[in-house]
Amino acid sequence: MDRANLTTRATEIAEAVHSLAGDLLSQGIPEPSFEHGLPDVLQTDAPDSNALTARIKLLGLLDELRDLLTDPALLGSPELRNPSMSILALVRLKIFENFPSAGTTIKDLAERVNRNENILRRLMSHAATYHVFFQEKPDFFIHTAGSRILTENEGMRSWMLVGLGETMPGALKIAEAVSQNNDSEEPEHSGWNIQNNTDLPVFQALATMPERAMIFAKAMSWHAQLPGYSPQYLLDHFPFGSGDITVVDVGGGIGHIAHVLADHCPTIQCIVQDRPEVILQAEQALPANLQDRIRFQPHDFFQDQPVHGADVYLLRHVLHDWSNKYARKILQALIPALKPGAKVVLNDRIIPGYGEAHYLKKREARLVLNFKNNPISHCTMHFDVHHIDLS
Numbered sequence: 001m002d003r004a005n006l007t008t009r010a011t012e013i014a015e016a017v018h019s020l021a022g023d024l025l026s027q028g029i030p031e032p033s034f035e036h037g038l039p040d041v042l043q044t045d046a047p048d049s050n051a052l053t054a055r056i057k058l059l060g061l062l063d064e065l066r067d068l069l070t071d072p073a074l075l076g077s078p079e080l081r082n083p084s085m086s087i088l089a090l091v092r093l094k095i096f097e098n099f100p101s102a103g104t105t106i107k108d109l110a111e112r113v114n115r116n117e118n119i120l121r122r123l124m125s126h127a128a129t130y131h132v133f134f135q136e137k138p139d140f141f142i143h144t145a146g147s148r149i150l151t152e153n154e155g156m157r158s159w160m161l162v163g164l165g166e167t168m169p170g171a172l173k174i175a176e177a178v179s180q181n182n183d184s185e186e187p188e189h190s191g192w193n194i195q196n197n198t199d200l201p202v203f204q205a206l207a208t209m210p211e212r213a214m215i216f217a218k219a220m221s222w223h224a225q226l227p228g229y230s231p232q233y234l235l236d237h238f239p240f241g242s243g244d245i246t247v248v249d250v251g252g253g254i255g256h257i258a259h260v261l262a263d264h265c266p267t268i269q270c271i272v273q274d275r276p277e278v279i280l281q282a283e284q285a286l287p288a289n290l291q292d293r294i295r296f297q298p299h300d301f302f303q304d305q306p307v308h309g310a311d312v313y314l315l316r317h318v319l320h321d322w323s324n325k326y327a328r329k330i331l332q333a334l335i336p337a338l339k340p341g342a343k344v345v346l347n348d349r350i351i352p353g354y355g356e357a358h359y360l361k362k363r364e365a366r367l368v369l370n371f372k373n374n375p376i377s378h379c380t381m382h383f384d385v386h387h388i389d390l391s
């Protein structure tokens with residue numbers, strides 16, 4: 001039981017802030033303030049950086065403090081902490097792409113995007129309370145780091161569309177899914193299926209909706225740029241650069257991880273496998289300088305692995321989409337192809353065990369369960385980057 005009270009928590013916060021400020025000062029990095037919107041200088045993904053450690057600690061302490069000060073009736077309230085109400089609409093209405101870099105009045109913006117001025121004002125004003133856009137004057141908005149990143153990156157907008165447009169509506173149907181199929185491990189028995197009125201598992205269903213499938217693939221490639229998901233962790237924890245090795249990236253999406261591996265390891269050969277409609281996109285996204293080292297192959301990972309004798313079979317962010325029954329099938333399908341000494345590298349989310357991590361980390365890890373193929377059973381997978389020798 002955590003018995004820290006407001007005062008001890010606040011003292012800890014002050015100490016951590018001083019340490020972070022000192023660290024930033026020594027690196028010549030300005031302290032963040034709201035003066036010019038949120039600067040993104042602290043978004044470092046370096047796992048060993050003091051700034052990142054201090055930032056994560058502070059976010060945890062501040063969340064605890066806020067929850068201690070919140071009326072209990074509001075803790076689970078849907079209105080609280082819900083930026084999606086305005087941000088999803090702003091993404092879908094293409095406001096970010098059309099927002100002038102120097103800022104704008106709502107009137108000019110409404111004319112530019114041909115939308116109702118009043119509604120736009122309400123959406124923008126709500127988003128600004130989450131520091132996505134800054135209301136500099138009653139009728140004049142400028143960028144923050146949060147709105148700029150959405151403006152400049154199609155991948156980030158795709159990530160929002162998947163999180164808010166696919167995950168959240170599916171999550172709202174979890175209770176119905178559980179009521180209909182209590183013990184099911186089948187991918188088509190999910191809240192997402194009820195929401196989308198389909199019996200097809202999510203990836204099969206997406207194949208019939210090319211625009212949504214493309215958004216999903218773009219979101220996944222952007223995801224690798226979010227703090228904590230950098231492919232650098234993979235490079236740091238597995239010797240991809242040692243010799244002429246062949247890596248099969250199973251369920252490798254549009255090849256963004258293979259691009260990074262090939263860029264960093266000059267002797268590596270990669271084969272990216274995914275569903276046919278994803279492979280079509282992947283082929284178009286391949287840079288010319290990597291064409292002789294990355295190949296693509298449509299492959300259903302529930303069928304026997306067609307590439308025999310590779311050195312590494314990589315499954316990055318694949319198994320967490322599936323119930324244990326299907327995760328096992330995906331791994332079993334690799335076995336006939338494995339030569340002695342072959343490695344299967346799993347790079348996926350870890351669900352912290354009891355007492356192992358701050359609840360914010362657990363919340364982030366558990367959020368992913370609410371979507372796609374197995375949102376109605378509890379994820380029992382518990383892993384990090386491992387090297388599993390199946391020889």
Ligand SMILES: C[S@@+](CC[C@H](N)C(=O)[O-])C[C@H]1O[C@@H](n2cnc3c(N)ncnc32)[C@H](O)[C@@H]1O
Nearest residue numbers: 203220251252253274275278299300301316317
């Ligand atoms: C969560 S994404 C991960 C993509 C990529 N590995 C990454 O780390 O960004 C899961 C991937 O599995 C692919 N996938 C789903 N079902 C598949 C199947 N039956 N065979 C092959 N790939 C599949 C999806 O198309 C998607 O690209």
